[in-house]
Amino acid sequence: MLETIIIGAGPAGLSAGRHLKNCLILDQKKEIGKPVQCAEGISKESLEKEGISPNPAWISTVINTVKVFVPSGKPITIKGEKIGFVIDRIGFEKCLAKKVQAKIQLETRVVNLERRGDIWKVTTNEGKAFQSRYLIGADGPLSIVRRRVFGEKPEILSTFEYLVELEREIDDSVIQIYFDKEKFPDGYVWIFPKSKKTANIGLGGKGNLIERFQYFMENQVKPNYGNYKLLKNISGTISWGGAKMTLFKDNAFLTGDAGSLVDPVLGGGMINAMISGRVAAECILSNTPHLYERKIKSMPPFSTDLLVAQKILYSFPNSVLNQLAEILENKDVFYLKTFPGVFGLLSKDQLRKNFFRLAKLFLILEKNTASFG
Numbered sequence: 001m002l003e004t005i006i007i008g009a010g011p012a013g014l015s016a017g018r019h020l021k022n023c024l025i026l027d028q029k030k031e032i033g034k035p036v037q038c039a040e041g042i043s044k045e046s047l048e049k050e051g052i053s054p055n056p057a058w059i060s061t062v063i064n065t066v067k068v069f070v071p072s073g074k075p076i077t078i079k080g081e082k083i084g085f086v087i088d089r090i091g092f093e094k095c096l097a098k099k100v101q102a103k104i105q106l107e108t109r110v111v112n113l114e115r116r117g118d119i120w121k122v123t124t125n126e127g128k129a130f131q132s133r134y135l136i137g138a139d140g141p142l143s144i145v146r147r148r149v150f151g152e153k154p155e156i157l158s159t160f161e162y163l164v165e166l167e168r169e170i171d172d173s174v175i176q177i178y179f180d181k182e183k184f185p186d187g188y189v190w191i192f193p194k195s196k197k198t199a200n201i202g203l204g205g206k207g208n209l210i211e212r213f214q215y216f217m218e219n220q221v222k223p224n225y226g227n228y229k230l231l232k233n234i235s236g237t238i239s240w241g242g243a244k245m246t247l248f249k250d251n252a253f254l255t256g257d258a259g260s261l262v263d264p265v266l267g268g269g270m271i272n273a274m275i276s277g278r279v280a281a282e283c284i285l286s287n288t289p290h291l292y293e294r295k296i297k298s299m300p301p302f303s304t305d306l307l308v309a310q311k312i313l314y315s316f317p318n319s320v321l322n323q324l325a326e327i328l329e330n331k332d333v334f335y336l337k338t339f340p341g342v343f344g345l346l347s348k349d350q351l352r353k354n355f356f357r358l359a360k361l362f363l364i365l366e367k368n369t370a371s372f373g
């Protein structure tokens with residue numbers, strides 16, 4: 001009989017397991033960190049807030065610029081000294097696993113969950129059963145805990161992503177993001193450099209993602225970086241909407257992607273997974289598990305406002321994005337908070353028409369965004 005069973009040894013489960021002693025982590029995978037289904041971008045500030053010091057052992061590239069390209073081809077540029085990193089996720093998770101106090105048991109898939117009085121009974125694919133007082137669902141976007149215990153049905157989005165080798169060098173300090181409502185509806189395309197010659201390139205959305213990926217590679221990647229080789233398929237799914245879901249019930253917690261806690265605007269979820277795993281563990285340790293959901297929902301990265309921001313951003317036609325890049329040419333996004341910036345917004349017909357929605361979007365993002373990816 002354990003105090004806590006955590007299902008899933010990704011960022012959420014490892015982060016919870018870092019703080020809990022009388023605890024077992026079960027995961028179906030053979031090796032921590034594998035397979036990678038991620039673009040591997042993470043913000044430096046958020047990592048440090050979670051008590052993780054950046055370590056060259058798992059940093060692939062240091063990022064100081066994010067370029068958001070609009071359909072006209074113009075970029076909106078966000079600069080900063082070490083904004084974040086593109087990491088080696090396998091090395092990163094192995095490093096997290098070393099900090100864990102709980103026992104980790106791999107190659108163990110959870111197939112059933114039962115509530116017997118005040119006890120959780122967790123059954124594995126090998127027919128073994130474990131019992132605990134608390135259950136932490138950290139089992140990712142297709143979570144069995146979310147389906148069986150909570151019955152929640154969040155929004156699930158597919159992605160298509162490859163680790164790619166490029167013929168010509170890429171600036172490995174710049175993350176590139178491409179928005180185009182017509183070519184890549186419901187999502188965006190990203191290029192996250194892993195080195196000067198390799199990058200994680202992918203996109204999310206509904207419909208034929210492979211076709212859109214090929215279009216992007218032929219029309220954007222080839223002209224800029226020459227021929228490319230597809231090295232590894234690192235596609236996966238993401239789910240969001242946790243801000244509106246039940247996240248605690250009968251001493252069971254939903255954390256990370258299991259709780260659909262990814263940033264609904266850009267889809268990053270590693271930091272959110274780590275924060276929610278830590279908060280679940282803290283609630284257990286302080287014997288206040290019932291406060292978990294309230295605590296999570298009061299934190300900026302899990303605000304329902306981000307769902308509003310997501311709706312606003314992905315509803316803009318290309319004309320709005322193009323005009324935005326025109327007034328932000330060679331300027332920081334914070335220019336929009338200045339008098340000339342507001343004047344700039346009002347001087348363009350599409351921006352004037354959407355002025356209040358744009359203002360709302362920027363205010364929400366400024367207040368709540370904790371990660372990129």
Ligand SMILES: Cc1cc2nc3c(=O)[nH]c(=O)nc-3n(C[C@H](O)[C@H](O)[C@H](O)COP(=O)(O)OP(=O)(O)OC[C@H]3O[C@@H](n4cnc5c(N)ncnc54)[C@H](O)[C@@H]3O)c2cc1C
Binds near residue numbers: 041108237256262
């Ligand atoms: C293509 C793509 C790109 C992304 N890019 C970024 C990015 O650049 N930056 C960023 O921050 N986020 C990114 N994300 C999101 C990020 O990967 C997730 O938010 C993050 O992995 C969530 O961590 P987690 O611990 O909640 O879940 P996971 O990392 O999914 O871990 C869940 C674990 O549970 C295990 N598991 C599942 N079911 C069972 C079961 N029944 N029994 C036992 N074990 C089980 C799995 O094996 C897995 O190890 C991306 C996602 C995708 C799909």
